[in-house]
Amino acid sequence: MKVTRGWQRRIKDIFLMSGSRQRSRLKRPLWIILLVTFVIIFLITAFIYPPTTSTACYIFSSRDCTLFNQPSVFAARELSDEETRSHVVIREILKTPPIQSTNPKIAFLFLTTGTLHFEPLWDKFFRGHEDRFSVYVHTSREKPVHTSPYFIGRDIHGETVVWGKIPMIDIERRLLAQSLLDPDNQQFVLLSDSCVPLHNFDYVYNYLMLTNVSFIDCFVDHGPHGTGRYSERMRPEVEKNAFQKGSQWFTMKRQHALVVMADNLYYRKFKNYCKPNMDGRNCYADEHYLPTLFNLIDPGGIANRSVTYVDWSEGKWHPRAFRAQDITFEFLKNLTFIEEDIHFTSDRKKRIISGSCFWNSMKRPCYLFARKFYPETLHKLMTHFSNYTTI
Ligand SMILES: *[C@@H]1O[C@H](CO)[C@@H](O)[C@H](O)[C@H]1NC(C)=O
Numbered sequence: 001m002k003v004t005r006g007w008q009r010r011i012k013d014i015f016l017m018s019g020s021r022q023r024s025r026l027k028r029p030l031w032i033i034l035l036v037t038f039v040i041i042f043l044i045t046a047f048i049y050p051p052t053t054s055t056a057c058y059i060f061s062s063r064d065c066t067l068f069n070q071p072s073v074f075a076a077r078e079l080s081d082e083e084t085r086s087h088v089v090i091r092e093i094l095k096t097p098p099i100q101s102t103n104p105k106i107a108f109l110f111l112t113t114g115t116l117h118f119e120p121l122w123d124k125f126f127r128g129h130e131d132r133f134s135v136y137v138h139t140s141r142e143k144p145v146h147t148s149p150y151f152i153g154r155d156i157h158g159e160t161v162v163w164g165k166i167p168m169i170d171i172e173r174r175l176l177a178q179s180l181l182d183p184d185n186q187q188f189v190l191l192s193d194s195c196v197p198l199h200n201f202d203y204v205y206n207y208l209m210l211t212n213v214s215f216i217d218c219f220v221d222h223g224p225h226g227t228g229r230y231s232e233r234m235r236p237e238v239e240k241n242a243f244q245k246g247s248q249w250f251t252m253k254r255q256h257a258l259v260v261m262a263d264n265l266y267y268r269k270f271k272n273y274c275k276p277n278m279d280g281r282n283c284y285a286d287e288h289y290l291p292t293l294f295n296l297i298d299p300g301g302i303a304n305r306s307v308t309y310v311d312w313s314e315g316k317w318h319p320r321a322f323r324a325q326d327i328t329f330e331f332l333k334n335l336t337f338i339e340e341d342i343h344f345t346s347d348r349k350k351r352i353i354s355g356s357c358f359w360n361s362m363k364r365p366c367y368l369f370a371r372k373f374y375p376e377t378l379h380k381l382m383t384h385f386s387n388y389t390t391i
């Protein structure tokens, strides 16, 4: 901005000068020649000294300015070969329009420890919409027992898993890879076994399908549970000011899921240097990798918020988990109407970042799903489901 304003002011000055003092004396053709000369010099200068701010980039250059959008780290230093390769691939994926499926589906990716207690509730949620979703289950501890036909046979197989040993981001990447095999899957939703739906299927389907953004949570927490987890060993690709935080419960459009498949550079940084109990820090890659990656490569393409509600207001290590006595129609209805998104930080002032939720630039309820619910809430949730999910 500063650069442009400076230029504008300078151009104005020149115009004013030529207007007041010289125009009367100069013959018209000479005045035009001067102006044209000035414009040519201006353009040559812009060509020789490429613009280094995003506004200047958009004004002067026909090239892609995406990389200028966010932390100036890209503009400030030369990229390594690997980084260049990575950016070329990612940029190409982001520019390619998604394949038009005649039968677009949402892939629901369930990350569970064992049996999914809320299967009967999800069964109710899915019923009647059979051609518009697919289910994938990754279980990390014990083999689940399925009761709903939508879940039977949907466990993902593959390489042998050492239970509880594979890092969360690897599980997420596995689930994404499996679900990307089906070209009809256009949106990808990560859910846990303590998640429940807050709206009916049609509402969720339209909310996700009719927008261009991925709902990936992303904010800056300057406290010990935010940038305090950052390791200098992630430099230079991930500088401290690029390090973001966010809940792992995402929804992602297909292009973004492909980016996650294609990215090896940032993934490796986080896998190697964002681990619990490392260099005196407890870093959890699943809370930092995706927010940081997408904030770097496509900041305008993510909503910076999650569509999965969770209650951190108690300020404990874990979010509040709801019990059967908490579940009333009014409580559930309240959750479906929340229009403010709240982030609790761990900085000294325990800053709270909040803002309205927007969907395609319109104010809309923030949440499609909610966690964490104890299995004992199932019965009450089933009773109220048809009522609280109607808007
Ligand atoms: C999504 O992006 C395309 C292309 O940029 C645009 O034409 C379309 O209107 C967008 N859709 C929504 C729902 O924002």
Ligand SMILES: *[C@@H]1O[C@H](CO)[C@@H](O)[C@H](O)[C@H]1NC(C)=O
Residues within 6 Å of the ligand: 213, 295, 299, 300, 301, 302, 303, 304
């Ligand atoms: C998300 O945050 C980034 C800055 O961190 C901003 O550039 C982007 O516009 C935000 N996205 C939306 C949808 O507001």
Ligand SMILES: *[C@@H]1O[C@H](CO)[C@@H](O)[C@H](O)[C@H]1NC(C)=O
Residues within 6 Å of the ligand: 328, 330, 331, 334
């Ligand atoms: C629901 O929201 C209303 C208005 O914000 C509040 O007064 C009420 O206590 C809430 N009820 C429950 C059960 O959370």
Ligand SMILES: *[C@@H]1O[C@H](CO)[C@@H](O)[C@H](O)[C@H]1NC(C)=O
Residues within 6 Å of the ligand: 329, 383, 384, 387
């Ligand atoms: C749901 O709503 C219907 C009609 O408004 C009502 O008759 C019924 O009692 C409600 N069920 C529950 C569990 O609140």
